[in-house]
Amino acid sequence: MATIKDVAKEAGVSIATVSRVINNVGKVGEKTRSNVIAIMNKLGYTPDANARALKTQKSSTIGVVIPDISDPFFSSLANGVEEVASSKNMQMLLSTGKMSAESELKAINLLVEQRCDAIVLHSKFLSDDVLVSLSDKIPGLIFIDRFIDEVSDKCIWLDxxxxxxxxxxxxxxxxxxxxxxxxxxxxxxxxxxxxxxxxxxxxxxxxxxxxxxxxxxxxxxxxxxxxxxxxxxxxxxxxxxxxxxxxxxxxxxxxxxxxxxxxxxxxxxxxxxxxxxxxxxxxxxxxxxxPIAEMANHAAQRAIDYSSNDVPLKSELKYIPSLVKRESTTRLIRG
Incomplete structure (x- = not known):
């Protein structure tokens, strides 16, 4: 498991510089900041202090990471998570991944810093290895629209x-x-x-x-x-x-x-x-x-269960899309 020392060594900077990047404080050049974040992504590093806080200081929040809040599909995903949060008197925190590995990692770390015990993550750009490492550190992390064999019990996915x-x-x-x-x-x-x-x-x-x-x-x-x-x-x-x-x-x-x-x-x-x-x-x-709203409901409940050390109910994690026939398709008219 990567440490802050590993990140500093790989990036060729001091531990203090890495800490400033993590906490977004102090003066750090943009090139250095981008490089450190890229190394964190490469090594699958999540700040230990935040990870410890996540495990020891329970909160009443659930986090969700989506690529784009303006897209109706991802809005439905977020609404699905919010429905579960509301039913359990929890607050939902939303963070955006913006279609890049670097931004996805930033979004996850932001939620960890806010001590989200449960996180529903839509990630398409972080590698499987990084996500498996994050799953080990964040018990309540559930992946939606992604299947990774090593953590298949934490994946809610569509075929x-x-x-x-x-x-x-x-x-x-x-x-x-x-x-x-x-x-x-x-x-x-x-x-x-x-x-x-x-x-x-x-x-x-x-x-x-x-x-x-x-x-x-x-x-x-x-x-x-x-x-x-x-x-x-x-x-x-x-x-x-x-x-x-x-x-x-x-x-x-x-x-x-x-x-x-x-x-x-x-x-x-x-x-x-x-x-x-x-x-x-x-x-x-x-x-x-x-059925993204239904999947988001499922993912949110599973994230809360894992974050509370409860064993989730056994359920089918794979969803199959269904055909909705309307007016834009018809039998071929032959001339």
């Missing part, structure tokens, strides 16, 4: 691979053989797993996705717009699209409609997540329901 398979089966059942895939450009597991499951089913029908019809962009409304523009620019035939999430799907629909294509008559499209907006898009979006 994204199966989600991709469900989406493919739906489109193929509607006789769509020329399928396109709009994916996230983030280098994380979820996009790879969703595409992997989708392609497995497509291949089982002796079909394949044209490589020109697999495009990546930011997993946002704007990213969906840009991805759809790229698909149309390829001048390749496709009748259906599987989008990484609902935001990308809705962004893509606006581009298809603006270019004279009717959804779903000309192009069927399916999203992923089932955020609130999907019910109000035009057409209403067919999607895969990601």
């Amino acid at each position: 994204n691979f199966e989600g991709g398979k469900i989406a493919a089966r739906h489109l193929l059942a509607l006789e769509h053989k020329n399928v396109a895939f709009i994916n996230s450009n983030y280098d994380i597991d979820d996009p790879k797993l969703r595409l992997g499951g989708f392609e497995e089913i497509v291949k089982s029908f002796d079909l394949s996705i044209n490589s020109k019809l697999k495009v990546n962009n930011e997993p946002t409304l704007k990213g969906g717009e840009l991805a759809a523009q790229e698909l149309l620019a390829q001048a390749e035939n496709f009748t259906s699209v599987f989008a990484y999430n609902d935001a990308m799907a809705i962004g893509a629909i606006s581009v298809f409609e603006d270019n004279g294509y009717k959804v779903p008559n000309d192009i069927s499209i399916i999203g992923f997540d089932d955020v609130l907006l999907s019910k109000y898009s035009r057409p209403k979006l067919t999607t895969l329901r990601y």
Whole structure:
């Protein structure tokens, strides 16, 4: 287990400098600060004093780390944790990971400093080794939307691979053989797993996705717009699209409609997540329901149990997305 001395040695600075970075006090150059934080991340170091405080000074707070508070998906996650906190007369503290390993570690340490006994963590950028080390130090740390075999009892996760398979089966059942895939450009597991499951089913029908019809962009409304523009620019035939999430799907629909294509008559499209907006898009979006609020409830309760040294009730930790049929997909109309 890494110590503050190990961090100081690796970073080539004094222990006092590392302490100032940890406590965010004193004058430390930005380059030095960034380097020390990077070394802490690399070594999986959590300040011992904070870890001891977490174990010895119980509080009535539960922490949650999400990447982005503006994203409806992550807002649902936070709300799910808050529901459990409120039912137990606990306060919820929210910290953001901002889509980087360095920021995720900062967010975790902030909650530890605030003596959160229980933490629900959405992490996509910290390594498995670092997260396992953190789990050893923070008994009430529960991972959501992440599976790590070494700490599988602390993981509440969604089977994204199966989600991709469900989406493919739906489109193929509607006789769509020329399928396109709009994916996230983030280098994380979820996009790879969703595409992997989708392609497995497509291949089982002796079909394949044209490589020109697999495009990546930011997993946002704007990213969906840009991805759809790229698909149309390829001048390749496709009748259906599987989008990484609902935001990308809705962004893509606006581009298809603006270019004279009717959804779903000309192009069927399916999203992923089932955020609130999907019910109000035009057409209403067919999607895969990601039960994130339910998962967050589960994760919060499990975090509280572990932080109190209680044995959590035995339960299924893996969730399977479910198909929500609405108006953006239909059977292929053959000319």
